[in-house]
Amino acid sequence: MNNQGPVTAKEAIDSIESAVHTESHLRRAHAIGVAFDATFQPTGAAIPWTTAAHLQQREVSAVVRFSHSSTSRNPSELLNPIKGMAVRFQLFDGTFTNLTMANIPIFISKTPDAFIRLVQAFDSRSTWAQRIDALIHDAEYKAFGSILKELQPFRNFESLHYYSIHAYYLRNKDMQKQAVRFEWQPVPQNDDGNVNSSMENELIHKVRLDQSVRFRLLIQFAEHGDAIDDPTIAWPDDRKKIEAGTLTLNSLRVDNAESFIFDPTVTIEGIECSDDPILHFRSTAYAESAKRRGVR
Secondary structure (H helix, E strand, O other), rough: OOOOOOOOOHHHHHHHHHHHOOOEEEEEEOOOOEEEEEEEEOOOOOOOOOHHHOOOOOOOOEEEEEEOOOOOOOOHHHHHOOOEEEEEEEOOOOOOOEEEEEEOOOOOOOOHHHHHHHHOOOOOOHHHHHHHHOOOHOOOOOHHHHHHOOOOOOOHHHOOEOOOOEEEEOOOOOOEEEEEEEEEEHHHHHHOOOOOOOOOHHHHHHHHOOOOOEEEEEEEEOOOOOOOOOOOOOOOOOOOOOOOEEEEEEEEEEOOOOOOOOOOOOOOEEEEOOOOOHHHHHHHHHHHHHHHOOOO
16 A cells, blocks of 8 residues: 555555455445336425435436445355445436445445555455454444444345435535435335345345335435534434435346446535545545446
């Protein structure tokens, strides 16, 4: 690593590849997943706070990818309790915006350098129970480790609650700005599943049977004093939330969205990134990962 300045995206991906098993044609994180075409129907509740096209009143199409956060298809690595849900809203003018979330409310570190130090410390031969235990006993990562330890056992992607982790700003027609975080909340019927099926197969089965796998998009509003640029700190539970719309999975994508780069910094008018350094670093890291697996 470069000790003279902040870690670069190339150094970060190099560190991941040297610390854990990766496969050249797969993403360097969240390597294995399943993707669907979907529709998003906004409620209009976000209109007072943003001009973002997909949060007005007109239905838009979307692509959704659920994933294990592991770096390979190794079965033991799929036991990693962190799962992802990435959504690309495809807008009427040909542009798009992304929401890339995980089933944890905070991130492991507040800087790219701290994250890479942790990756390098993880031995690929260690179990996830051992890694979580190590996190809990490290003061820098204790809060994150405690959240991992408390994750409830789950058998499907569609019963999980997903969080954007990073804060964004909504901007309305009067140019007023509000800091927010996003969440996907599963609707209750999503939780009826077959414990003997893989997470991917169970979700595919439900969508093919038209069992209305849906998620509500919640927007949480920051108040004075809340950490906007630090993804390691959760906002209090009593912060105001609105329901901005409903996402419905429609059909399995044959291409599994492998050519998609779900860069969380890709926004549109009405939504702006915060100054969170991890958020902005993810953009360059995603691009480097895509380059190495041959995606342009």
